[in-house]
Amino acid sequence: MHAYRTHTCAGLTKADVGETVRLSGWVHRIRDHGGILFIDLRDHYGMTQVLADPDSPVFAEVEKVRAEWCIRIDGVVKARDPELVNPKIPTGEVEVFVRDIEVLGKADELPLMVFGDQEYPEETRLRYRFLDLRREAMQRNMVLRSNVVKSIRERMWAKSFNEFQTPIITASSPEGARDFIVPSRLHPGKVYALPQAPQQFKQLLMVSGFDKYFQIAPCFRDEDPRADRSPTDFYQLDMEMSFVSQEDVFETIQPVVAGLFEEFGDGRAVDTVWPQISYRDAALKYGTDKPDLRNPIEMEDVSEHFRGSGFAIFASMLEKDGTEIRAIPAQTGGSRKFCDRMNKFAQEQGLPGMGYIFWRKGDDGLEAAGPLAKNIGPERTEAIRQQLGLGMGDAAFFLGGRASEFEAVAGRARVVIGDELGLTDKDRFAFAWIVDFPMYERDDDGKIDFSHNPFSMPQGGMEALDGDPLDVLGYQYDLACNGYELVSGAIRNHRPEIMFKAFELAGYDESEVRKRFGGMVKAFQYGAPPHGGCAAGIDRIVMLLADEANIREVILFPMNQRAEDLMMGAPSDPLPGQLGELGLRLMPKE
Missing domain, CATH: 2.40.50.140 (Nucleic acid-binding proteins)
Known part of the structure; x- marks a missing residue:
């Protein structure tokens, strides 16, 4: 035996x-x-x-x-x-x-019970993660994760992709987040970095002639934590292809992602039509570049109905350049109690409030109610109702100013309205490609900087870079699902002269580009093919499939909200001699 x-x-x-x-x-x-x-x-x-x-x-x-x-x-x-x-x-x-x-x-007295479904503080769960992982739900989530990764590999191999592993110790690169720096012992005063993504290496693989690459890649970013993002490291399906257009990338990755959700989605419907929505339209209609299309609400610009109206706040606001009034239609939301609740929501989000109109049965039929309706009059109110396609028992909410000041709150309000009114179909996975991202944006100091991936090809090539940088669109794209960004990618800028110009607009001269990306610039001078690809967040995909609201529920040993590993005691004080060997001295904040 x-x-x-x-x-x-x-x-x-x-x-x-x-x-x-x-x-x-x-x-x-x-x-x-x-x-x-x-x-x-x-x-x-x-x-x-x-x-x-x-x-x-x-x-x-x-x-x-x-x-x-x-x-x-x-x-x-x-x-x-x-x-x-x-x-x-x-x-x-x-x-x-x-x-x-x-x-x-034997087991000592337990800090948390494995039997049952009791809730425990996150600190307890993470400090005793080895016990927490014994629980049935956690075992199920981690096995799901393993099976998803296995399925990804099989699907990519079936599409003739080669799996390669790229370096973990590399050079620092500006890719939108802070690097984790690794001091060099052999080269005092210099540092390596943990890769934020295998971006440069996968592009170099295309220059090397491998045509199709993928990797289940660990990525390291020193970021502030969120419910759907780890503060230190995460895993992604990283892929790249040569001689492809944007549509080729979509046609390659879409069946992989759809197949995962069909295989592991526990019977939930998976949308077969994935619309392509411009970044501008996504911001206008949904207030975000990762819209939840299970929610049918689409916001609309209704500025003309308030211009010169009796509602002085909006009318005077519209006299300033770059302002607008946006409406959030709310079918079945036509009660004063609900409208007041949403107004309070806007105030809790830091705005003065949110105007509203709701339609109810009156003495002569349909009647518009609410402060806005009284101020702008029946003709303008009826024009708004007609534009939004609303009727008896419906409501509309209004926010105004510069889009950058209210858009994010409007997007969150759309989500809350859809949830509270039961408009959002929870038993479904709804996907959308977000395309035509702006290449550049102004930072807090008013300087031009990259808004997305700096290695993307601008639409229109070199000619597009001769005008206003804020008008330049990139061949950049994201895949959104149920309000989360699952995939991000681009067609790459493989032409050195266009790359130098693109970085110049963001404040990097040619010498700086050669210094930071010398390997890639040199490679592009030896017959670089057009290429593009994307990366899909595995942690986030599993989180959606497991129907979890927090990414830590699908990661074996996650950090807490303060980027601490309570179980292993990281970050920790350096051992005696470690800093001296590296020529370093720590300067703790007071």
């Missing part, structure tokens, strides 16, 4: 009745029924009920066992009485009468 088990805790059936078996696992739950001890024994595969009564030769030893002790038992398989069969588990028709027991590992 094997030292630890003849079967897993999910492997016994009625066909094994009468057999002597050996099982090993953790004590999930103990029940004492009139002097008979029942133990639910758990391993990675499932659960088996084992029992001992006073006739068992090791009954006294079984009495000592506690929750989460790791044990081995030998025993005889018996059929359960028909009324005691548990159809919810594969081993529900049998139980094992214990003849021998060995304690493989």
Whole structure:
């Protein structure tokens, strides 16, 4: 007999009745029924009920066992009485009468229970992550993650992609986030960086003639944490192809992503039509570049209905350049109570409030109500209703000013309205390609900087860079799903002269570009092919498939909100001699 088990805790059936078996696992739950001890024994595969009564030769030893002790038992398989069969588990028709027991590992008093679905503080869960991961939901999420990665590999291999591994220690690169810096011992005063993404290396692979590359790539970014983003590292499906257009990339990655959601989406519908929405239209209609299209609400510009109107706040606002009034239609939201609640929401988001009109039954039929309706009059109110396609029992909410000042709040309000009114279809995955991103933006100091990936090809090539940088669009694209960005990519700028000009507009002269990206610039001078690709966030994909709201639920050993590993104690003080060997001195903030 094997030292630890003849079967897993999910492997016994009625066909094994009468057999002597050996099982090993953790004590999930103990029940004492009139002097008979029942133990639910758990391993990675499932659960088996084992029992001992006073006739068992090791009954006294079984009495000592506690929750989460790791044990081995030998025993005889018996059929359960028909009324005691548990159809919810594969081993529900049998139980094992214990003849021998060995304690493989005792457990101290537990800081969190594995049995049950109790909620525990995040700090407790992360500090004792090895216990937290024993819980059924966490086991399920991590197995899902493993299966998703396996499926990704199989799908990419089936499309004739080669899997290559790129360096983890590399040079610092401006890619939109802070680098994690690695000091060099052999070159005092100089540093390496952990890669924010394999961007340059995958482009160099295309120059090297490999045509199709992918990798399940670890990426490292020193970022502020969010519910859908790790503050330190994450994994992505990274891919690149030569001699492709933007549409070629879409046609390649779309069936991979759709296939994952069909395979692991637990029966939820997967949209087959993925619209292409310009960045400008996404911002206008949804207030975000990652819209949740399960929500049917589309915002509209209604500025003309308020220009010169009796509502002085909006009318005077529109006299300034670059301002607008935007409406959020809300079907079935036509009650003063709901409208007041949404106005309060806007105030909680830092805005003065949110105007509204709602339509109800009046003495003469349809009646518009609310302060705005009284101020702008029936003709303008009716024109707004007609534009938005609203009717009895509906409402519309209004925000105004410069889009940059209210757009994000409008986008969040759209989500809240869709959720609270039951307009958002929760049992569905809705995808959209966001395209035509602006290449540049002004930073807080008013300087021109890249707004997205700096290695993208501008639409129109060199000629496009001769005008206003803020008008330049890039061959850049994101894939949004249910309000999250899942994929980001671009057709790359493979022409050195266009690259130099593009970086020049962002404040990098040619010498700086050669210094920062010398390997890539040099490679592009030796016959670089047109190429493009994208990266899909694996953590985020699994989070959606697992129907979790926080990315830490699908990462084995995540950091907390302060980028700390509570279990391993990172970041930690350096060991004696480490800093001296690197020629470094730490300067803690006071």
